[in-house]
Amino acid sequence: MENFTTSANSFLAEHAKNDERRHAWAAFTEGGLPQTSDEVWRYAPLDTFALERFAVPEAPGVAGTSALADALGARSAHVVRVVDGFLVSSGAAPAGVSITREDSGDSLCGGPLLEHYQRDSFSLLNCALSPATLVLRVDAGVHVGAPILIVYSATSGASFPRTQIVLERGAQATVIELFEGGADGLVVPLEEYELADNASLQLVNYQRLDVSAWHVARTTGLLARDARLVQGVVGLGAHYDRSRNDAELRGANASNELRTTFLGSGDQVHDFRTHQFHVAPRTTSTLLSKGAVADASRSVYTGLIEIEKGAKRTDARQTNHNLLLSPSAHADSVPNLDIRENDVMCAHASSVGPLDELQRWYLESRGVSRADAERLLIQGFFYEMLSALPTDLAAIVEADVTDTLSRVAVVAP
Amino acid sequence: MSELVIEGLRVSVGAKEVLKGFDLTMRGGEVHAIMGPNGSGKSTLAHALTGHPGYVVTEGSVRLDGDELLTLSPSERARKGLLLALQQPFEIPGVRPIDLLIAAGADSSSVRDRMDDEADRVGLRRAVLERFVNVDLSGGERKRAEMVQLGVLRPKFAILDEIDSGLDVDALGAVARRLSAATNEWNCGVLAITHFRRLLVELAADVIHVVSDGRVVATGGPELAEVLERDGYEPFRVAR
Numbered sequence: 347m348e349n350f351t352t353s354a355n356s357f358l359a360e361h362a363k364n365d366e367r368r369h370a371w372a373a374f375t376e377g378g379l380p381q382t383s384d385e386v387w388r389y390a391p392l393d394t395f396a397l398e399r400f401a402v403p404e405a406p407g408v409a410g411t412s413a414l415a416d417a418l419g420a421r422s423a424h425v426v427r428v429v430d431g432f433l434v435s436s437g438a439a440p441a442g443v444s445i446t447r448e449d450s451g452d453s454l455c456g457g458p459l460l461e462h463y464q465r466d467s468f469s470l471l472n473c474a475l476s477p478a479t480l481v482l483r484v485d486a487g488v489h490v491g492a493p494i495l496i497v498y499s500a501t502s503g504a505s506f507p508r509t510q511i512v513l514e515r516g517a518q519a520t521v522i523e524l525f526e527g528g529a530d531g532l533v534v535p536l537e538e539y540e541l542a543d544n545a546s547l548q549l550v551n552y553q554r555l556d557v558s559a560w561h562v563a564r565t566t567g568l569l570a571r572d573a574r575l576v577q578g579v580v581g582l583g584a585h586y587d588r589s590r591n592d593a594e595l596r597g598a599n600a601s602n603e604l605r606t607t608f609l610g611s612g613d614q615v616h617d618f619r620t621h622q623f624h625v626a627p628r629t630t631s632t633l634l635s636k637g638a639v640a641d642a643s644r645s646v647y648t649g650l651i652e653i654e655k656g657a658k659r660t661d662a663r664q665t666n667h668n669l670l671l672s673p674s675a676h677a678d679s680v681p682n683l684d685i686r687e688n689d690v691m692c693a694h695a696s697s698v699g700p701l702d703e704l705q706r707w708y709l710e711s712r713g714v715s716r717a718d719a720e721r722l723l724i725q726g727f728f729y730e731m732l733s734a735l736p737t738d739l740a741a742i743v744e745a746d747v748t749d750t751l752s753r754v755a756v757v758a759p
Numbered sequence: 760m761s762e763l764v765i766e767g768l769r770v771s772v773g774a775k776e777v778l779k780g781f782d783l784t785m786r787g788g789e790v791h792a793i794m795g796p797n798g799s800g801k802s803t804l805a806h807a808l809t810g811h812p813g814y815v816v817t818e819g820s821v822r823l824d825g826d827e828l829l830t831l832s833p834s835e836r837a838r839k840g841l842l843l844a845l846q847q848p849f850e851i852p853g854v855r856p857i858d859l860l861i862a863a864g865a866d867s868s869s870v871r872d873r874m875d876d877e878a879d880r881v882g883l884r885r886a887v888l889e890r891f892v893n894v895d896l897s898g899g900e901r902k903r904a905e906m907v908q909l910g911v912l913r914p915k916f917a918i919l920d921e922i923d924s925g926l927d928v929d930a931l932g933a934v935a936r937r938l939s940a941a942t943n944e945w946n947c948g949v950l951a952i953t954h955f956r957r958l959l960v961e962l963a964a965d966v967i968h969v970v971s972d973g974r975v976v977a978t979g980g981p982e983l984a985e986v987l988e989r990d991g992y993e994p995f996r997v998a999r
Contacts, residue, residue: 703812708849711809712908713837713863722862726853730891 350504353402357475360404366451370460370473380467389617389646389678391586395560400504400532402475406432407501412526414554415497417742422522423492430505432477442488443519447478454510454538454568455594463536468562472536476508482521486514486542493520493736498535500528500555509537513545513573520548520736528559528584537565541573543597548576550735551591552743555583557612564590571597571626578731580743581608581616581637582750590619595629595657606635607731609747610643610675611754620649622664624657624690635666636731638724639675640754648680651694655686666696669727672757701756720756761787761824761840761915763948768819769973770800770807777803779973781819785966787915787946790938792959794952794984795970796992801952802846804970805920809833809843823915838864840915844905844922851892856904859892865911877910878903880940881933899930906937909947916948917941923951923958935961956984969995 354371361367379397380387406429411419419425426445427435436445451473453462463469484490498507505528511521525533533555541547547567555561561584567575581587593602608616616639622631635647651662668677679696701723709719728747732740763785770778777800785791795801807814808821810833821828828836851859857874861867878885883903893901902922909917917938923931939962941947951958959967959981967983968975969992976995977983987995 705849705851707811707833708845708851709854709859709862710833711811711837711843712859713834713842713912714859715834715862716832718862719834722854722858723851726851726891728853729855730853 348401349398350400350402351398354475357402357404364449364451366458366460367474370470371475373460373464374467374470374474377467377470386619386648389615389644390588391615395586397532402504403430403501406430406434409499409501409527411497411499414742414746415524415526418495418522418524418739419497421493421738421742422495423490424494426480426482426494426496428480428496428498428507430499430501430503431507433480440490440494442485443490443494444483446481446483448481449478454512454540455566466564468534469536469564472506472508472534475504476506476536479508479510481510481512483512484514484517484519487516489517490519493522493739496521496523498523498525498533500525500531500533500559502529502531504532504534507533507535509535511537511539511547511549513541513547515542516544517542518546522550522739523552525551525553525555525561527556528561529556530558531556532560532562535563537563539565539567539575541567541569541575543570544572545570546574550578550580551589553579553581553583553587553589554746557583557585557614559584560586562586562588565592567593567602569593569595569597569600569602572599573597574601576603577605578735579604579606579618580731581618582747584614586615586617588617588619590621592621592623593631594623594625595631596625598626599628600626601630603632604634605731607728608637608645609728609750609754610637610639610645611641612643613641614643616643616645618645618647622649622651622662624651624653624660624662627656627658627660629657630661631663633664634731636668636727637677638669638671638727639677640671640756642672642674644676646678646680647696648682649694650682650684651692652684653687653690653692657687658689660687660690660692662690662692664694668698669724670698670700671724671754721751724751724756760946761948763916763950764820764822765808766820768804768807768821769817770803771815771817772803772813776817777973778807781974783968783975785916785948785950787948788942789966790942790949790951790962790964791966791968792951792953792962792964792984793968793970794954794987799970800973801970802920805843805918805952808836808918809841810836837914841918842909842912842914842916843918843920844902844909846921846924848893848901848905850894852894854892856888856892856907860908860911863912870911873911874907877907880910881906881937882929883907898925899927902926902930902934906934909941910937913941913945914947916950919949919951919953921952921954923953923955931958932961938962956988959984971996
């Protein structure tokens with residue numbers, strides 16, 4: 347089988363016209379993969395990670411869709427399919443929405459992607475090896491009623507989907523991203539969301555990859571004045587699930603609500619990172635991270651709230667709750683604050699522990715068996731996170747979460 | 760007719776013995792009240808009966824229709840017909856009332872209609888029952904929601920732990936009317952722990968028990984509540 351370096355080089359030869367790719371590849375080869383001695387990578391099982399195992403595809407593989415994707419698709423206004431990072435079908439987009447494939451190598455943050463992600467090895471790989479950027483644009487003032495579903499399927503090997511969602515002034519949309527497949531694969535999504543003045547995006551990144559996959563994702567939201575980003579990140583799959591979700595609140599009154607949640611079982615590692623960067627005054631960020639770890643799985647949540655001088659009357663809140671479902675599971679929670687302005691409201695809270703004994707007793711005292719009480723509480727732990735979803739989609743995702751949970755063993759500490 | 764018999768119950772919380780040989784017998788359809796000063800063991804009784812963790816029963820027996828409850832799990836006790844309504848019901852984020860009730864044994868095909876009926880009966884907006892259990896509910900809504908659970912689950916005996924505290928007159932009336940109706944509809948026995956006579960008037964209590972220092976020190980009819988209101992608990996205090 348072709349190894350990573352050989353296949354990456356032949357991919358780059360095919361896409362020779364784009365210098366950005368070559369520069370990104372050069373930057374990656376110079377810096378190499380991260381080491382667990384890097385603080386931000388200390389929880390990743392990099393000792394078992396063999397990049398050379400993953401071949402870079404020249405073309406999309408053959409992927410069917412799951413029942414889950416079909417169910418979500420049936421309730422969506424529009425379905426976009428991406429296989430192994432390649433846009434394979436987008437059909438006729440709803441009025442006021444365009445879905446295009448672009449190969450510019452520019453970041454929505456301004457400047458080239460390479461410049462913005464030069465210190466992040468996996469993002470550099472995406473900059474070099476993504477087939478193209480999928481750009482979903484909603485025109486100014488357009489309110490897209492029903493959700494737009496993007497299904498990212500991975501067959502095997504390495505895939506580097508890159509997505510930019512742009513909402514022009516006053517636009518509103520709901521986008522559901524579903525990641526699936528990826529057995530023995532590496533999936534490295536790189537996403538940017540640009541919300542112009544008064545735009546509103548409700549977004550769900552639903553990661554349902556095979557438990558053998560490596561998933562290293564990074565998303566960045568850029569919010570102008572009065573823009574509103576409500577983002578839900580759900581990680582159920584992957585052997586190593588890393589999700590970095592950043593937001594820059596650049597315009598006054600911008601708000602970012604981020605809910606991240608994960609369920610770990612077996613020897614999974616969920617590694618969630620967030621960075622809420624408040625640049626403009628009167629901006630709001632509300633971050634709720636909740637996860638549960640069973641068996642010998644582990645999780646880490648590291649969140650940074652950064653408030654720039656001049657971002658007066660910012661309101662930033664960060665909450666992280668971790669549920670331990672087995673004595674062998676482990677969760678770490680590392681909240682950080684970096685505040686350079688006095689006139690702000692800032693709060694963070696975190697907890698790590700087993701199911702709440704008194705909540706369980708309350709349910710049991712109604713006649714709910716202990717096993718059912720535990721099941722309800724664990725489901726509830728996740729359902730609370732899904733309450734931001736449109737109702738009919740939430741029911742589908744809830745059923746999927748419930749099904750996944752039913753296979754997880756709960757062992758009292 | 761169902762019967763609840765509590766005999767010689769001794770319960771410790773941490774290193775402290777709170778109930779020191781508590782006796783009480785009641786039958787279905789009756790309303791009994793337990794009154795007593797703070798710290799006399801009233802709430803401990805309610806929590807120990809339903810198997811709250813942290814309340815250790817060291818001696819005694821609690822039988823419902825002859826079956827010993829103290830050896831059963833909290834859910835088994837509830838399935839036998841014991842339901843506790845709390846002063847401050849817990850918030851259970853992410854769990855909906857309907858899912859709780861189905862898991863507690865309510866018939867899934869009729870539970871929705873029954874919840875709606877019960878909500879109407881206690882003046883609780885039906886939409887409140889779409890929220891997660893007790894989350895973002897006012898004090899009055901929580902207690903009315905507890906009555907909805909009671910109406911759907913139809914326990915043989917309902918134990919109310921100071922459910923009247925913090926309730927306004929309307930809510931108190933709604934709760935009391937629902938409980939009184941329950942005593943007729945399915946002969947529900949009601950054991951109300953309270954500080955206040957008003958609930959007892961609304962409920963028309965048959966028997967009043969005065970508790971002091973972990974024991975019942977006096978038992979009588981409704982007139983006992985009037986004595987308590989006039990003279991306070993001091994005459995009933997036992998020497999320690």
